[in-house]
Amino acid sequence: QQEANRLASIPGVQGTAVSLMAPMEGEMGGVMFRPSGDTVRFGGDWGISGNGVGPGYFSTVGIRLVDGRDVAVTDVTGSSPVVVLSESAARDAWPGQRAVGQCVVIGRKTDPCSTVVGVVSDANLVNITPEPPAHYYTPVTQSTYIRSLAISVRGPRDVRTTVAQTIRHDLADRLPASSTIRIEDLRSTLDPRYAQWTEGAVVFTAMGIL
Numbered sequence: 001q002q003e004a005n006r007l008a009s010i011p012g013v014q015g016t017a018v019s020l021m022a023p024m025e026g027e028m029g030g031v032m033f034r035p036s037g038d039t040v041r042f043g044g045d046w047g048i049s050g051n052g053v054g055p056g057y058f059s060t061v062g063i064r065l066v067d068g069r070d071v072a073v074t075d076v077t078g079s080s081p082v083v084v085l086s087e088s089a090a091r092d093a094w095p096g097q098r099a100v101g102q103c104v105v106i107g108r109k110t111d112p113c114s115t116v117v118g119v120v121s122d123a124n125l126v127n128i129t130p131e132p133p134a135h136y137y138t139p140v141t142q143s144t145y146i147r148s149l150a151i152s153v154r155g156p157r158d159v160r161t162t163v164a165q166t167i168r169h170d171l172a173d174r175l176p177a178s179s180t181i182r183i184e185d186l187r188s189t190l191d192p193r194y195a196q197w198t199e200g201a202v203v204f205t206a207m208g209i210l
Contacts, residue, residue, distance in 0.1 A: 018054035022150035042134040052140035068100040068118035075139035084118040089134035
């Protein structure tokens with residue numbers, strides 16, 4: 001998070017955020033249960049996709065907050081577990097009801113119940129599809145298993161070099177020699193996938209996320 005805050009100070013950078021996985025890189029999978037133990041189905045599917053994210057992730061990658069709040073710096077290990085759901089996930093779980101304030105279990109039935117603190121717009125985060133799948137987002141600071149971290153940066157393409165140089169300089173001496181730092185422009189990932197879809201089907205169009 002300190003590195004994300006530092007990158008945010010670079011002229012031209014419009015937003016930064018930490019996450020377990022970068023957009024279009026991958027996702028966590030899980031099953032969502034109500035406190036009663038009933039499994040929530042999402043459009044006929046039992047599974048739901050997820051990611052661990054830090055404060056500011058949604059605005060950085062262009063996902064709109066619909067209700068409630070973003071994850072916060074106070075959502076840490078030891079505090080009450082919270083979760084943010086996509087609109088479709090909230091709608092499938094509580095048709096006709098407000099999701100914020102509800103409690104859900106994600107993973108195993110024996111896991112703690114997480115309070116829904118926010119609802120965000122649906123988004124294509126792994127593959128571009130006409131109807132984005134249901135998603136959940138937990139605070140990265142409440143994650144118990146972290147193998148890698150991503151920092152998303154929103155801004156014009158001409159800040160890419162400065163951002164890359166800053167990351168490599170700041171982290172070179174702090175990471176083990178076996179660590180890998182990979183810096184990618186999201187546009188280069190999106191362009192091949194985007195070609196078959198119309199503009200309205202894509203969430204991350206011309207956002208310049210590095």
